[in-house]
Amino acid sequence: MIDKKREYVKQVVTASEYIRRKVDEIPKICIVLGSGLSPLADKITQKTVLPYVDIPYFPVSTAPGHEGGALIYGDIDGIGVFIMRGRFHYYEGYDLSVTTFYVRVMAYLGIKTLIVTNAAGGINDGMTPPSLMIIEDHISFLAESSLRGPNLDYFGVRFPDQTHVYDPEYVEILSEASAKLGIKITKGVYAFCKGPQYETPAEIRALKILGADAVGMSTVPETIVASHCGMRIAGISCISNLAAGISPKPLDGQEVLLNANLISNDNCELVMEFVRRIGEK
Numbered sequence: 001m002i003d004k005k006r007e008y009v010k011q012v013v014t015a016s017e018y019i020r021r022k023v024d025e026i027p028k029i030c031i032v033l034g035s036g037l038s039p040l041a042d043k044i045t046q047k048t049v050l051p052y053v054d055i056p057y058f059p060v061s062t063a064p065g066h067e068g069g070a071l072i073y074g075d076i077d078g079i080g081v082f083i084m085r086g087r088f089h090y091y092e093g094y095d096l097s098v099t100t101f102y103v104r105v106m107a108y109l110g111i112k113t114l115i116v117t118n119a120a121g122g123i124n125d126g127m128t129p130p131s132l133m134i135i136e137d138h139i140s141f142l143a144e145s146s147l148r149g150p151n152l153d154y155f156g157v158r159f160p161d162q163t164h165v166y167d168p169e170y171v172e173i174l175s176e177a178s179a180k181l182g183i184k185i186t187k188g189v190y191a192f193c194k195g196p197q198y199e200t201p202a203e204i205r206a207l208k209i210l211g212a213d214a215v216g217m218s219t220v221p222e223t224i225v226a227s228h229c230g231m232r233i234a235g236i237s238c239i240s241n242l243a244a245g246i247s248p249k250p251l252d253g254q255e256v257l258l259n260a261n262l263i264s265n266d267n268c269e270l271v272m273e274f275v276r277r278i279g280e281k
């Protein structure tokens with residue numbers, strides 16, 4: 001176990017040093033592009049594109065819509081950002097330590113803010129596709145923890161507090177930014193399910209009783225690790241479909257991508273406005 005931990009940290013350091021050598025400057029913000037957000041990578045001023053395959057120990061994303069995975073260094077109106085174009089999911093077969101490896105690398109490099117985006121099924125009233133939801137909190141106790149195993153003391157404590165995984169100030173800033181842009185937005189709780197199968201209607205009814213507003217297969221393992229590392233986190237879900245049993249028809253990955261693309265422009269504008277606002281601080 002201890003050897004495994006040492007090896008993991010060594011890999012984090014090796015990947016970080018590779019990235020540090022390739023970019024002029026390490027930004028403070030990292031944006032993870034979920035379904036429908038890949039156009040954001042083309043809207044920024046790109047300076048360096050590092051394909052995941054070239055970064056030591058980085059996995060390769062295989063999920064639909066996440067191909068061509070690369071870490072992009074660039075800027076949004078002069079504010080430096082890293083963009084993760086493509087992420088890694090548990091359902092692809094990776095251990096959570098692998099899906100969250102990049103978060104440790106970002107933390108080691110000195111990233112302070114993680115902006116996570118995803119596509120999600122709408123559970124609660126008002127969560128209708130295509131629309132956007134600010135993630136205020138999450139539910140993940142039904143899934144394995146991405147912090148399972150020996151604690152990585154360099155990054156954080158054994159039992160990290162989870163009261164404010166999603167920074168309350170960031171929730172406010174996202175609200176204000178969407179109001180300014182005229183984008184209708186809701187706030188809610190995102191439930192993580194491991195996938196790759198969509199949920200059953202009974203599972204969705206159970207999640208609704210537990211307090212979930214939306215459901216998806218990503219993000220939470222990463223935000224748990226990011227909060228362990230002390231990062232400030234902002235999360236946006238694109239509601240790409242009605243969750244199982246609420247939807248009058250069976251769920252379909254194509255519908256998810258279609259709706260994610262329909263709201264993509266608003267989603268990109270919101271993320272950019274958010275970056276401008278926190279970059280000014």
Ligand code: HPA
Nearest residue numbers: 119120121215216217243
């Ligand atoms: N369930 C799980 N993951 C998802 C969904 C959903 O309904 N929509 C997009 N990702």
